[in-house]
Amino acid sequence: MITTLRATLKGGWTLTRGFGAFLGLGLIGPIRYISRLLFRFVLVHLYRWYLVVKNRLSDFFSPARNKFVFVLTKKGVAHVIIILITVTVIIANTRISALRAETLGQNMIISDLVPADLDEEVIETIDQPAQKPISYLDEFSSVSPKSTATAIVDDAAQVAITETSGAVVKPTLTTTTSPNLVTRRVQYYIVEGGDTVSTIAEKFDISTNTLLWENRLGERDFIKPGQQLTILPSDGVSHQVGKGDTISSVAKKYGVSEDSILEYNQLVDASAIDVSQILLIPGGKPPAPPPTPVPTRLAGTQFASGPIPAGAPAVSGANLLWPTSGHKINQYFRYRHTGVDIEGDYSSPIWAAQNGTVEYVSYQTYGYGYHIIINHGGGLKTLYGHASKIFVTPGQQVSKGQTIAMVGTTGRSTGTHLHFEVIVSGSKTNPLSYY
Known part of the structure; x- marks a missing residue:
């Protein structure tokens, strides 16, 4: 075989030489070198391992040398093995009993560890009142007793007989509740x-x-x-x-x-x-709002002098007039903020929202600062706070749209704006309800 392989390789080598001559003499040298390497280090070693494996397998599968293989080569051994497998399967099938839905799992290990009580009819009575949590709000909760409840099973109405010896029981729970239990949930x-x-x-x-x-x-x-x-x-x-x-x-x-x-x-x-x-x-009631500050005596220097800006454009109707030229609201009416804050600057006029009489004008170093209250009659009053200039005096009659002051930031204020309030029968209401 070595001789044959060598002859084959020699023929291939001859073809390689011819092909090399065709391609050019420049490729013959590298191809010859690579062919020698393949023959010496690859083909020779592969053939050597092939001979070793072939000899080992021949020794193992030879009936004359291996008794186990010799027995398997006997005639009829395969038939005997097939018959044994068939008999084993038949015996296993004859020992399997019918499995019903109501007995599912009873022969498992878990059924021995956890006893089944599905066929029992149980009547339970709660002797002690349970504690039922009731959430008032997110921040706190309390408990109140839950009334005693008794589970009652009506056998005639609730027991359904199945095709087998089992039964399905669905108890009806009758719960008694206290009629005096008042909900205290927000x-x-x-x-x-x-x-x-x-x-x-x-x-x-x-x-x-x-x-x-x-x-x-x-x-x-x-x-x-x-x-x-x-x-x-x-x-x-x-x-x-x-x-x-x-x-x-x-x-x-x-x-x-x-x-x-x-x-x-x-x-x-x-x-x-x-x-x-x-x-x-x-039964609680929110505390009354702080009383309106008592007007203080005004010094002449607190009133503005010079020309008064023109009033608002004429507007008819019973509704209140928007009290300034700006319309951007910085703060709305809410709890503990009894008016609306309307953005403005020192050039923004303040107009009387409706015809009325100036009830008083006051200056404070806190709160409203320079402010005016106008009485419109019928229990309706309006307040204008944080003014920088005032053009009216107490007791003066004013008309709707008349310029009474200029926007400022006096008193407790951050930035120039008008604090506007509407007071009805002594209660401060949302001014936006009138627009």
């Missing part, structure tokens, strides 16, 4: 079309004032579909505990007793409150 309501403050208050059995107070709304404020309102469980107000607050101070602030706060919020004692906790004050 709810949230999304305003729908046609809703009014009074109809929503009636729906939740609370007063209109409670709904207005909790949602920082004025009597003339509008509600819109899609607006979310906070609904207290009963008449009163809510209070967020601040630093230094006590049950006594909170009760005094809203005009209720300490015991009513403790009982309604289910507090153990007066010390069981935390900062930022929300308390529900049943």
Whole structure:
């Protein structure tokens, strides 16, 4: 075989030489070198390993040298093996019993570890009242006893016989509840079309004032579909505990007793409150706004001299006139901010919103600064604060649109603006309700 291989390679070498002559004498040298390397280091070693493997396999599979292979070469051995496999499968199938749905899993290990009680009919009675958490708000919660409930199974109505010896039982639970259990949960309501403050208050059995107070709304404020309102469980107000607050101070602030706060919020004692906790004050009313400052005596130097800017363009109608030339609102009417702040500068005039009489003009180093209050009659008044110049005096009659002052930043103010308030029968309302 070596001779044959050499002859083959020699023939290939001859062809290579001829092909090299065809391509050119420049390629003959490299091709000859590569061919020698392939023959010496690849082909010779591959052929050597081929002979070794062939001899080993011949020794193993030779029946004369291997007894195991010799036995397998006997006639009929393969038939015997097939028959044994067939008999084993038949015996295994005859030992398998029918598996029903109701016995599924009963012969498994898990069925021995966890005893089944699906066929038992159980009647349970709760002897002790469970404690049911009720969330008042996000910041606090309390518990109230849940009434005793008894699970009763009606055998005639609830037991269904199956095709096998099993039965399916679906108990009916009859729960008794206490009719005197009052919900103390704060709810949230999304305003729908046609809703009014009074109809929503009636729906939740609370007063209109409670709904207005909790949602920082004025009597003339509008509600819109899609607006979310906070609904207290009963008449009163809510209070967020601040630093230094006590049950006594909170009760005094809203005009209720300490015991009513403790009982309604289910507090153990007066010390069981935390900062930022929300308390529900049943029957409470928000504290009255601070009284309007008493007018002080004015010095002549506080009034502006010189030409007064022209008034607003003539506007007819009973509605209030927008009190200045600017229309950008920096702060809106809300709890503890009893008016609107309208942006302006020192050149912006302040106009009387309606015909009336200047009730008083005052200057303070805090609060409203230079400010004017005009009485329009019928319980309606308007206040103009933080002015830089004043052009009217107490008792003076003014007309709608008349320039009464200039925008400024006197008193407690950050930046030039007009603080505008509308007062109806002593209560400060949202000025935007009039526009």
